[in-house]
Amino acid sequence: MAISFALLTSKALQKNIAKEFVERMVAWSKNIKVSDPLEEGCRLGPVVSEGQYEKIKRFISNAKSEGATILTWGVRPKHMEKGFFIEPTIINDINTSMEIWREEVFGPVLCVIEFSSEGEAIELANDTHYGLASAVISGDRERRQRLSEEINAGTIWVNCSQPCFCQAPWGGNKHNGFGRELGEGGIDNYLSIKQVTEYTSDEPWGWYKSPAYM
Numbered sequence: 001m002a003i004s005f006a007l008l009t010s011k012a013l014q015k016n017i018a019k020e021f022v023e024r025m026v027a028w029s030k031n032i033k034v035s036d037p038l039e040e041g042c043r044l045g046p047v048v049s050e051g052q053y054e055k056i057k058r059f060i061s062n063a064k065s066e067g068a069t070i071l072t073w074g075v076r077p078k079h080m081e082k083g084f085f086i087e088p089t090i091i092n093d094i095n096t097s098m099e100i101w102r103e104e105v106f107g108p109v110l111c112v113i114e115f116s117s118e119g120e121a122i123e124l125a126n127d128t129h130y131g132l133a134s135a136v137i138s139g140d141r142e143r144r145q146r147l148s149e150e151i152n153a154g155t156i157w158v159n160c161s162q163p164c165f166c167q168a169p170w171g172g173n174k175h176n177g178f179g180r181e182l183g184e185g186g187i188d189n190y191l192s193i194k195q196v197t198e199y200t201s202d203e204p205w206g207w208y209k210s211p212a213y214m
Helices: 015-029 050-065 118-126 141-150 183-190
Strands: 002-005 010-014 069-072 089-092 109-115 133-137 155-158
Touching: 010 015, 010 118, 015 069, 015 089, 015 109, 050 069, 050 089, 050 109, 109 118, 118 141, 133 141, 141 155
Parallel strands: 010 109, 089 109, 133 155
Antiparallel strands: 002 010, 002 133, 069 089
């Protein structure tokens, strides 16, 4: 079983599959083409600005200084001398107190941590002040249902990642906001709820006693 959360830059992996899963991710990431987005076959372009580029590099550097292991890259591609490019970065030997685990990186960085039980997985997923989206990957249907109910996020993807539909509500929990866009839930932001209470008895409304009985 695998769980992704915090804008999918953090991934929790069940211990019995973690080693092979990480090895496959590392091998797969090395085949991602980093280039000008207008170039055919590009799968990863630059980050949005120089400020964000420097911020991502600081996240990676701080993670390394805190004891994490950088499994892939974390640097500028050698063939891209200009632009704010960072190669796909996978980091393990993570603990939950590390800055890069607790904050949203907004860059091509994936942090990996292992869990042993379903309860531990749920605790990891919810131990954050963010709650925009999470993904649950499992072959056990009942487990997928339980986790979908227990994880505190505005969107849960099950055995998939990041499909978006205009018919479905979109929005986060906790520091990722409140309210929803899209779907019927998105319409609620434009509505004002009114309470109307009607008393239908022929008896006088008895909230206050008549002065004659006081």
